[in-house]
Amino acid sequence: MSHQAAPPDGVVRVRLFAALREQAGWGERQIRLEAGTASAADLWRQLALGADVPTTIRVAINQAFAAPDTPLRPGDEVAFLPPITGG
Amino acid sequence: MSHQAAPPDGVVRVRLFAALREQAGWGERQIRLEAGTASAADLWRQLALGADVPTTIRVAINQAFAAPDTPLRPGDEVAFLPPITGG
């Protein structure tokens, strides 16, 4: 895992939380997008987190909720959020 | 207006509040029930407060809400309450 202030082109930062983080065994990675990785849903497959993003998992891009098929841009922070249990 | 700890037989204490008290010009009286005065509604007429008790006026007997036709007993405290505006 590397922490760089300005990630190079084609790199996104991926974050996992809570149960999802523990299941995957990591919480934060800088990932170089492979050819054909255009969205958070594609990234989910590239990272071997599963086939499709489960409907219970929400996606945030740059700390705002987003649809899993939203196109990614280099430098984006993509987070996969298990069901929320705050309050 | 008299204040007696134990009113004699046939006497009830009548109380008026707020706008009703000011319209009548008095707030508390000991009243000897006339023949035929069996209920708060009868008392309303006996005191010349009006014909029927208006539906906006609520009756309390011994500090609990009661129907206007509830029979009165000597010693009762009967109150006529204009529309409530608390809280």
Next chain:
Amino acid sequence: MPTPSPAGHPIVVRLLEAPFQPLELLDAWQRSREPSMAVQAAESHFIGRVRPTTASGAPLEALELEHYPGMSEAQLQFLAEACAARHGAGAVLVAHRVGRIAPGEAIVLVAVQADRRGPALRCVQELLEDLKHHAPFWKREWSGGSGTWVAGNTPL
């Protein structure tokens, strides 16, 4: 100081003739609850304050709160107990000013503890409506030196 109800739902009712600080009352109430009971996970409050204007928009000098001594305390206790029982609330505090109240001063405080947020929130809301309609209090607005009895409750 009113005593808690002998029923299952501890009810505290306060009728106050002088200005009160709602948060101080809440603090004392919370402290009085802590030793006696298990943690109540949810607590909801409502504080009502006197508006600076009359219903017709004139500057308000003061609000006068007339009540029916004896019956007002009994009704607040009855309404609070009924509401607590209906919602399974664990504890209720009701404080209500009487007499002359200045703009900005607190006039009513309702607080409910319950095991879940639903009962706590609903009991505060219902009890507030209940006491506006079924506890013998009457408001008179003083403005420009003259007093006007308030005709009805403000809308929700």
Next chain:
Amino acid sequence: MPTPSPAGHPIVVRLLEAPFQPLELLDAWQRSREPSMAVQAAESHFIGRVRPTTASGAPLEALELEHYPGMSEAQLQFLAEACAARHGAGAVLVAHRVGRIAPGEAIVLVAVQADRRGPALRCVQELLEDLKHHAPFWKREWSGGSGTWVAGNTPL
């Protein structure tokens, strides 16, 4: 100390890593409001505390609150602003604990000032639901030395 929103509805959001006293926070918030605004006639609060048992009834050692730093503050601010705008509320305070929280400690505080009781009560209730479902917080119950992620919110 968070700054009020530039929008019409002053919003204060606090994310707290140490235990807090809800009434002290409310007191500071009320004082910060008083000089700036006309009297808000209605104020409603909700305080949520950690239950002493887990969802399955075992004694709880602690509740752990994980969050998404940055997004959690932004979401609380966004949800509070939206709720205030929807109900025409005058001011909102949201405080939320993160980290390890002991049974009985406060985990969430929501407070709303409005001109009438309806908006104040409804905004507290809705904001509480909103943040339970749309702010990135995750609860883990610690009991008997092991931690279990909470699967869903407690029912209303």
